[in-house]
Amino acid sequence: MSDRLTLLRPDDWHIHLRDGAVLPHTVGDVARTFARAIVMPNTVPPVRDAAEAGAYRERILAARPVGSRFEPLMVLYLTDRTSADDIRAAKASGFVYAAKLYPAGATTNSDSGVTSIDKIFPAIEALAETGMPLLVHGEVTHADVDVFDREKRFIDEHMRRLVDRFPTLKVVFEHITTADAAQFVSEAPANVGATITAQHLLYNRNHMLVGGIRPHFYCLPILKRNTHQVALLDAATSGNRKFFLGTDSAPHAQHAKEAACGCAGCYTAYAAIEMYAEAFEQRNALDKLEGFASLHGPAFYGLPANTDRITLVREEWTAPSSLPFGDNLVIPLRAGEKLRWRLLEENA
Numbered sequence: 063m064s065d066r067l068t069l070l071r072p073d074d075w076h077i078h079l080r081d082g083a084v085l086p087h088t089v090g091d092v093a094r095t096f097a098r099a100i101v102m103p104n105t106v107p108p109v110r111d112a113a114e115a116g117a118y119r120e121r122i123l124a125a126r127p128v129g130s131r132f133e134p135l136m137v138l139y140l141t142d143r144t145s146a147d148d149i150r151a152a153k154a155s156g157f158v159y160a161a162k163l164y165p166a167g168a169t170t171n172s173d174s175g176v177t178s179i180d181k182i183f184p185a186i187e188a189l190a191e192t193g194m195p196l197l198v199h200g201e202v203t204h205a206d207v208d209v210f211d212r213e214k215r216f217i218d219e220h221m222r223r224l225v226d227r228f229p230t231l232k233v234v235f236e237h238i239t240t241a242d243a244a245q246f247v248s249e250a251p252a253n254v255g256a257t258i259t260a261q262h263l264l265y266n267r268n269h270m271l272v273g274g275i276r277p278h279f280y281c282l283p284i285l286k287r288n289t290h291q292v293a294l295l296d297a298a299t300s301g302n303r304k305f306f307l308g309t310d311s312a313p314h315a316q317h318a319k320e321a322a323c324g325c326a327g328c329y330t331a332y333a334a335i336e337m338y339a340e341a342f343e344q345r346n347a348l349d350k351l352e353g354f355a356s357l358h359g360p361a362f363y364g365l366p367a368n369t370d371r372i373t374l375v376r377e378e379w380t381a382p383s384s385l386p387f388g389d390n391l392v393i394p395l396r397a398g399e400k401l402r403w404r405l406l407e408e409n410a
């Protein structure tokens with residue numbers, strides 16, 4: 063097997079860059095590898111309309127490393143008050159590419175998310191009309207539903223109904239974590255896709271909980287049991303165009319993760335493609351990585367694939383034990399551990 067892997071430059075279809083003083087760090091990390099990224103809008107305050115998306119986009123562009131052509135693809139945060147006109151104005155802006163449905167209370171900064179999907183049917187209708195995808199954090203939030211069952215319950219209670227009700231709507235089931243979600247997406251029409259993170263391909267809940275509780279493995283939807291990890295690996299390496307790369311790289315300051323009530327989110331942007339390569343290699347499926355990382359996402363969004371390339375070499379290196387994050391530090395996933403693949407910094 064070759065020790066070199068050249069791919070069309072990938073894009074990240076789900077990332078959290080946050081805002082303010084951390085932007086040079088988060089943007090620098092993503093721009094090293096990825097040409098474009100779908101930028102999640104769950105900032106504080108959230109990105110609710112085209113004007114807010116435009117201002118956030120300018121802050122991201124200003125934080126790019128010198129010479130970088132990284133392109134942030136902006137997303138609207140849906141609230142109970144988002145109107146069809148808000149969606150049309152976002153589309154007309156030219157820089158908003160999708161809208162995100164956070165069930166209120168489901169995850170980090172989702173307090174002003176949607177309390178009932180039926181309330182935003184006009185906005186969803188406008189998404190279908192404009193061809194912009196609806197991105198979904200697919201977990202129910204009822205206190206009585208076990209945290210490990212929340213994704214499956216969302217499929218049964220909402221996802222099926224949503225896909226049936228809006229047959230032309232593009233829907234991305236974000237960061238899927240279960241065999242149930244992989245199967246649902248596989249069987250759904252072609253306008254339904256899914257992103258898969260590196261951590262859900264590489265790990266299961268044992269990695270988070272055996273031998274001690276490891277807060278840097280904690281993200282939402284939470285890591286599931288090994289059988290689900292296997293199903294996600296099957297989906298990602300299947301060559302099926304519905305599945306594509308979305309890191310869900312979601313940094314939180316060290317003190318916010320290593321706490322009595324730690325935040326959800328894994329920071330992977332600094333070495334994401336390297337981690338995906340490791341997962342695909344374990345499956346002898348490196349030949350499927352380019353489709354997953356560089357082709358299926360643009361095709362789903364109706365955008366051209368990138369034309370330049372990146373090269374990975376199989377060469378062990380040690381991940382940093384921490385990274386700068388504004389005035390704080392972020393502890394990345396794999397901190398201090400060996401990674402098997404390294405990105406060649408100059409283009410192939």
Ligand SMILES: NC(=O)N[C@@H](CC(=O)O)C(=O)O
Pocket residue numbers: 078104169170171199280281282283310312313326327328
């Ligand atoms: N995935 C996470 O665990 N956290 C994300 C939110 C999200 O994507 O649900 C974050 O913004 O921190």
Ligand SMILES: [Zn+2]
Pocket residue numbers: 169199236237282283
């Ligand atoms: Zn989410």
Ligand SMILES: [Zn+2]
Pocket residue numbers: 076077078102310311312
């Ligand atoms: Zn996310």
